[in-house]
Amino acid sequence: MDPIEPAYGTTTLLLIAIAAVAVLLFLIMKVRLHAFISLVLVSVITAVAAGIPLIDVPTALTTGFGATLASVALLVGFGVMLGRLLEVSGGAQVLADTLIGRFGEKRAPFALGIAALIFGLPIFFDAGLVVFLPIILTVARRFGGSLLYYALPAAGAFAAVHALLPPHPGPVAAGTLLEGDIGVILLVNLPIALVAWYVGVYLVSRQLGARFDVPVSNLLFGEEHDTNGTAVSNTGGTTKTIAPPSFGVVIGLLAIPLVLISFNTILTTLKSNGTIDEGNDFVDLLILIGTTPVALLITLLAAIALLGTRGRSLDETSALLDKSLGPICSIILITGAGGMFGGVLRISGIGEALTSSLSDLGLPLLFQAFLIATALRVAQGSATVALTTTAGLIASDAGGLGDLQIALLVTAIAAGATVLSHVNDSGFWLVSRFFGMDEKTTLKTWTVMETTLGLSAFAIAAALYPLV
Template identity: 35%
Template sequence: MTPVHGGVLLVYALVAVAALIVLIARFKLNPFITLMIVSVALALAVGMPMPTIVKSFETGVGGTLGHIAIVIGLGTMLGKMMAESGGAERIARTLIGVFGPKRVDWAMMCIAFLVGLPVFFEVGFVLLVPIAFNVAKRTGTSMVRVGIPMAAGLSVVHGLIPPHPAALLAVTAYNADIGRTIVYALIVGIPTAIVAGPLFAKLIARHVVLPQHNPIAEQFVEDEARTADRVLPGFGITLATVLLPVLLMLVGSWADVITPAKSTLNNLLRLIGHPDMALLLAVLLSFYTFGAARGFNRESILKFTNECLAPTANITLVVGAGAGFGRILIDSGVSKAIVDVATGAHVPLLLLAWLVAALIRVATGSATVAMTTAAGIIAPIAAAATGTRPELLVLATGAGSVILSHVNDGGFWLIKEYFNMTVPQTFKTWTVCETIISVVALLLTAGLAMVV
């Protein structure tokens, strides 16, 4: 079969995405099965060699699940221990007490902004979602109103603010000053998170009503009758346990500053600062702080950690299948066609950086891949040009990298499954939230470019 090129590739990709949405939302087909079928159909349609199709899909699934499965598994265990001990309830009560029941959306955005600084979106999400479930239940607030601001805070940090790994790579590619980049990123990121988080969530929550029953939430939410007379763990020890992986990842990211490169101590800091190891150490700590210290024996702790994994199996598979679909888009040449379209356009450098990152994001589903790839494409162009601050190019690239999350993005399926949304509801909330972040951040970056 002769491979197709250019605009035809983009048409096939659009048809594939539309087919996924219709089959899952209208015909209620299993998302994992649907993603596999559409991925294979797309690969055949665009002329990929048949022997490479399954391998390409498996590569996408395996590459993502190698990280995501561990993160979801360990994060769910930590969340379960926090819920059973009453730790999630303690944090929920404290946040409600400080911010008030009517401003819990602002509370979740703020804590997500802080937690998300050194961690990938998925890690921050699994750390915070048990708290969001408890806050929503105690205040009688829609999970849309509580969860979307949390996700917005994590996403803004993910795309814009060093020391997040993708932003750091872009800083290096553009030879930008990291201190100035952080300052500019905060100037742009904070108002962006406010608009896409609490303000947008308040508006969309009126139009998106979620089911009362959420099987994922049930394992993280405290039963008020069961905990009415129980002494909850302290706020300090609860927060310390939850934030331990954040602290370890932050230390790992600054290992070269703290210790000589490639020394034993440097390697040790990098090891414990890896997201998987940081979460593992936090889970082990929770066995004491949320387990033994709260009176649970080993059998109870084993029961909690075993039971909590079953509801996450579908989430894990669907996230992996979404990555498999994204890999097919890459290997079939769709991503390259998109980049060719973007780089062929004669537009201002800031807008070009945003456009290239945005199109790669739509094609691959990964904000990190979009940001790093776009920075590699734009950096040589920027080096030959004058008049555009490299720090602002980092922000423009990051803004483009989070746009229009859809069915090939693992984050899309995390939001859908954890919040118990339908596919159309996920588009109305999460996809629009991500697009608001992208556009508002670009506009603010362009405005900043006029005054610095």
């Protein structure tokens, strides 16, 4: 559903948005009303208050909810089943032990972050996070202390890559709208993403981990399994020891989605710029199997064959996978409702009215791009939407800029689209539920880290822009 013509002025719409977020936080944090119920209730009230025609309110609600579920439900479902197999087979432990052996205990958070930066290059934030989750939890269980020491460097790495680097859709769309060179954007933003991650995520996560003691939750993957891969059979309730898979098998499984999704990204890009002709069935097949849900499905099937049958019958493995889906129902519904709330804010025209006002202030282009993207991010939640919309709004002002200037302009937009993740962002709810944090703690940790990441990237872009 497209945004409607704003029913009120910018100031009124902005006050509605602020009030909606305040009421939502009050219901969840003070009244203790369930987050799913609170999100749906506030979405309905906000849609009516913002002037969306009553006849269109149901469509406005289901549009954001359905779009979010379409992108999240399959990824989380397949990812959690894959993670469960990695965890109970001892595969996550093998990978964690290898990382720790190479980098040492003190550098384990850094190693997780670097691995996530590499793994996240072709993979969306939510898919990468859910696949990496058992590894993060295994390392955190082994060393103790706050989960944030290990979780935030990896989650922040996925967020940095997703926002700043092609071939992810946000920076690609922004670069295309600004008529920039995607290769130059990648080359410029890669070192910026690394520095911004180190300063805005890794160093900040050490401070946040010291301040907030977040225990490792057993919600998704149950109790810890030992390094020998002990698993419990469903047949007669007996316990049997299963030899863990080799490091090569685990890495091979994790490489499957990496390779398949890379094929999809590269081939889709080549088709869009005309290098590959339309109608090539083999290329279309590779693009299909590289679609993130299909790639994760293929990976899951491979994991069932290589890990699920190790000392278990297929019936036992199916029962194990079935149990793994139970805890994520709440996560998926809450995430979908977060998308509903963000969708209502977008359809109401709140973000568009606010950004139109900012574009008329006569600010320097780089700063204007950052502010507009920030306003869109805060107003409607999605980083990709903020990137794309901001690039479209400033495209006419970017004419005549060189490729390096456009690349830094994309950096500034991506930085604004990263900061201040809050309750209208589906990623906020994924992180909150995956890491077992309440909303207040998530605001004080994840939201802060996302903001320092975005500000770090923008500071680098602002320092370099006058030099190019």
